[in-house]
Amino acid sequence: MVMFKKVVGLFLGAVLITGCSPEVEEKTTTKQPSETIKNSKIEQRYDEIKANSTEDKINAFNAKGDDDPTMLRGIFLSDMAKSLPMLIDDVTLLTEVTAKNGMLFYQYTIKGIPDNILEGDSWQQNMREILNRNYCDKNAGMDILHEMFPEGITHNYHKSNKLIFTYIVTPAICQ
Numbered sequence: 001m002v003m004f005k006k007v008v009g010l011f012l013g014a015v016l017i018t019g020c021s022p023e024v025e026e027k028t029t030t031k032q033p034s035e036t037i038k039n040s041k042i043e044q045r046y047d048e049i050k051a052n053s054t055e056d057k058i059n060a061f062n063a064k065g066d067d068d069p070t071m072l073r074g075i076f077l078s079d080m081a082k083s084l085p086m087l088i089d090d091v092t093l094l095t096e097v098t099a100k101n102g103m104l105f106y107q108y109t110i111k112g113i114p115d116n117i118l119e120g121d122s123w124q125q126n127m128r129e130i131l132n133r134n135y136c137d138k139n140a141g142m143d144i145l146h147e148m149f150p151e152g153i154t155h156n157y158h159k160s161n162k163l164i165f166t167y168i169v170t171p172a173i174c175q
Contacts, residue, residue: 069147073099073149091110091112092110104145104148106153106154106156107156108158109159111159127165136173136174150171155169
Protein backbone atom coordinates (compact mmCIF):
# COMPACT_ATOMS: atom_id res chain seq x y z
CA MET A 1 0.00 0.00 0.00
CA VAL A 2 2.84 2.39 0.85
CA MET A 3 4.50 1.63 -2.48
CA PHE A 4 1.22 2.33 -4.30
CA LYS A 5 0.94 5.75 -2.62
CA LYS A 6 4.52 6.60 -3.60
CA VAL A 7 3.91 5.64 -7.23
CA VAL A 8 0.69 7.67 -7.38
CA GLY A 9 2.44 10.62 -5.73
CA LEU A 10 5.33 10.48 -8.19
CA PHE A 11 2.94 10.18 -11.12
CA LEU A 12 0.90 13.20 -9.98
CA GLY A 13 4.08 15.17 -9.38
CA ALA A 14 5.31 14.37 -12.89
CA VAL A 15 1.96 15.40 -14.39
CA LEU A 16 1.97 18.69 -12.49
CA ILE A 17 5.56 19.51 -13.42
CA THR A 18 5.08 18.59 -17.08
CA GLY A 19 1.74 20.39 -17.22
CA CYS A 20 3.36 23.63 -16.06
CA SER A 21 6.25 23.43 -18.52
CA PRO A 22 6.32 26.18 -21.19
CA GLU A 23 7.45 23.57 -23.75
CA VAL A 24 4.23 21.62 -23.33
CA GLU A 25 2.18 24.76 -23.79
CA GLU A 26 3.99 25.57 -27.05
CA LYS A 27 3.36 22.08 -28.43
CA THR A 28 -0.35 22.25 -27.67
CA THR A 29 -1.78 24.41 -30.41
CA THR A 30 -5.25 22.86 -30.65
CA LYS A 31 -6.60 24.41 -27.44
CA GLN A 32 -10.02 25.97 -27.59
CA PRO A 33 -10.01 29.78 -27.10
CA SER A 34 -12.08 29.59 -23.90
CA GLU A 35 -9.69 27.00 -22.47
CA THR A 36 -6.73 29.26 -23.29
CA ILE A 37 -8.45 32.17 -21.53
CA LYS A 38 -9.14 30.01 -18.47
CA ASN A 39 -5.50 28.91 -18.37
CA SER A 40 -4.23 32.47 -18.73
CA LYS A 41 -6.50 33.57 -15.86
CA ILE A 42 -5.18 30.74 -13.73
CA GLU A 43 -1.61 31.68 -14.61
CA GLN A 44 -2.35 35.34 -13.87
CA ARG A 45 -3.84 34.45 -10.49
CA TYR A 46 -0.85 32.22 -9.75
CA ASP A 47 1.50 35.11 -10.57
CA GLU A 48 -0.50 37.42 -8.25
CA ILE A 49 -0.29 34.88 -5.44
CA LYS A 50 3.46 34.42 -5.93
CA ALA A 51 4.02 38.20 -5.99
CA ASN A 52 1.99 38.56 -2.80
CA SER A 53 3.95 35.82 -1.04
CA THR A 54 6.81 37.97 0.17
CA GLU A 55 8.88 36.94 3.16
CA ASP A 56 7.54 39.88 5.21
CA LYS A 57 3.92 38.97 4.49
CA ILE A 58 4.51 35.31 5.25
CA ASN A 59 6.23 36.24 8.55
CA ALA A 60 3.32 38.55 9.45
CA PHE A 61 0.90 35.74 8.65
CA ASN A 62 2.82 33.26 10.79
CA ALA A 63 2.95 35.74 13.69
CA LYS A 64 -0.86 35.87 13.90
CA GLY A 65 -2.76 33.69 16.30
CA ASP A 66 -5.01 31.01 14.87
CA ASP A 67 -8.15 32.87 15.96
CA ASP A 68 -6.91 36.43 15.34
CA PRO A 69 -9.70 38.32 13.52
CA THR A 70 -7.44 41.25 12.53
CA MET A 71 -7.17 40.28 8.88
CA LEU A 72 -10.90 39.62 8.53
CA ARG A 73 -11.64 42.97 10.19
CA GLY A 74 -9.35 44.71 7.71
CA ILE A 75 -11.08 43.08 4.75
CA PHE A 76 -14.50 43.98 6.15
CA LEU A 77 -13.53 47.62 6.77
CA SER A 78 -11.92 47.92 3.34
CA ASP A 79 -14.99 46.51 1.59
CA MET A 80 -17.29 48.76 3.60
CA ALA A 81 -15.18 51.83 2.78
CA LYS A 82 -15.53 51.06 -0.93
CA SER A 83 -19.32 50.88 -0.52
CA LEU A 84 -19.74 54.17 1.33
CA PRO A 85 -21.75 56.28 1.50
CA MET A 86 -24.77 53.98 1.88
CA LEU A 87 -28.32 55.26 2.00
CA ILE A 88 -29.90 53.22 4.82
CA ASP A 89 -33.35 54.72 4.40
CA ASP A 90 -34.89 58.00 3.20
CA VAL A 91 -33.41 59.97 6.11
CA THR A 92 -30.25 58.06 7.11
CA LEU A 93 -26.90 57.94 5.31
CA LEU A 94 -24.07 55.72 6.58
CA THR A 95 -20.94 57.81 5.98
CA GLU A 96 -18.09 56.11 7.82
CA VAL A 97 -17.19 52.72 9.31
CA THR A 98 -14.17 52.30 11.59
CA ALA A 99 -13.00 49.95 14.32
CA LYS A 100 -10.93 50.18 17.47
CA ASN A 101 -10.15 47.59 20.15
CA GLY A 102 -12.78 45.10 18.98
CA MET A 103 -15.53 47.74 18.68
CA LEU A 104 -17.11 48.67 15.35
CA PHE A 105 -18.12 52.33 14.86
CA TYR A 106 -20.83 53.46 12.42
CA GLN A 107 -21.22 57.17 11.63
CA TYR A 108 -24.58 58.23 10.20
CA THR A 109 -25.92 61.52 8.89
CA ILE A 110 -29.62 62.24 9.45
CA LYS A 111 -31.65 64.63 7.29
CA GLY A 112 -35.32 65.43 7.13
CA ILE A 113 -36.25 64.77 10.76
CA PRO A 114 -36.96 67.82 12.94
CA ASP A 115 -34.69 68.32 15.96
CA ASN A 116 -37.54 68.02 18.45
CA ILE A 117 -38.27 64.49 17.18
CA LEU A 118 -34.59 63.45 17.16
CA GLU A 119 -34.12 64.71 20.70
CA GLY A 120 -37.33 63.08 21.92
CA ASP A 121 -37.52 59.82 23.82
CA SER A 122 -39.79 58.14 21.26
CA TRP A 123 -37.37 58.32 18.33
CA GLN A 124 -34.39 57.34 20.46
CA GLN A 125 -36.22 54.41 22.07
CA ASN A 126 -37.39 53.25 18.63
CA MET A 127 -33.79 53.38 17.35
CA ARG A 128 -32.54 51.41 20.37
CA GLU A 129 -35.12 48.69 19.74
CA ILE A 130 -34.27 48.48 16.02
CA LEU A 131 -30.52 48.38 16.65
CA ASN A 132 -30.90 45.76 19.40
CA ARG A 133 -33.10 43.58 17.21
CA ASN A 134 -30.71 43.84 14.24
CA TYR A 135 -27.64 43.16 16.39
CA CYS A 136 -29.17 40.14 18.11
CA ASP A 137 -30.62 38.69 14.90
CA LYS A 138 -29.50 35.10 14.49
CA ASN A 139 -27.99 34.95 11.01
CA ALA A 140 -24.57 34.11 9.62
CA GLY A 141 -23.71 37.75 8.84
CA MET A 142 -24.34 38.98 12.36
CA ASP A 143 -22.59 35.96 13.86
CA ILE A 144 -19.48 36.88 11.87
CA LEU A 145 -19.73 40.53 12.97
CA HIS A 146 -19.98 39.39 16.60
CA GLU A 147 -16.82 37.31 16.15
CA MET A 148 -14.90 40.10 14.40
CA PHE A 149 -16.03 42.84 16.80
CA PRO A 150 -16.63 41.17 20.17
CA GLU A 151 -17.00 44.49 22.01
CA GLY A 152 -20.06 45.46 19.95
CA ILE A 153 -21.10 48.28 17.64
CA THR A 154 -21.30 52.00 18.40
CA HIS A 155 -23.86 53.88 16.31
CA ASN A 156 -23.30 57.65 16.10
CA TYR A 157 -26.01 59.78 14.49
CA HIS A 158 -25.18 63.29 13.30
CA LYS A 159 -27.31 66.14 12.00
CA SER A 160 -25.79 69.34 10.61
CA ASN A 161 -22.31 68.06 11.64
CA LYS A 162 -23.44 67.76 15.27
CA LEU A 163 -23.62 64.46 17.18
CA ILE A 164 -27.25 64.03 18.22
CA PHE A 165 -27.50 60.41 19.35
CA THR A 166 -25.13 57.58 20.26
CA TYR A 167 -26.10 54.03 21.03
CA ILE A 168 -23.81 51.10 21.78
CA VAL A 169 -24.99 47.54 21.22
CA THR A 170 -23.00 44.79 22.92
CA PRO A 171 -23.34 41.02 23.17
CA ALA A 172 -24.83 41.44 26.66
CA ILE A 173 -28.09 42.83 25.22
CA CYS A 174 -28.72 39.59 23.34
CA GLN A 175 -28.99 37.46 26.49
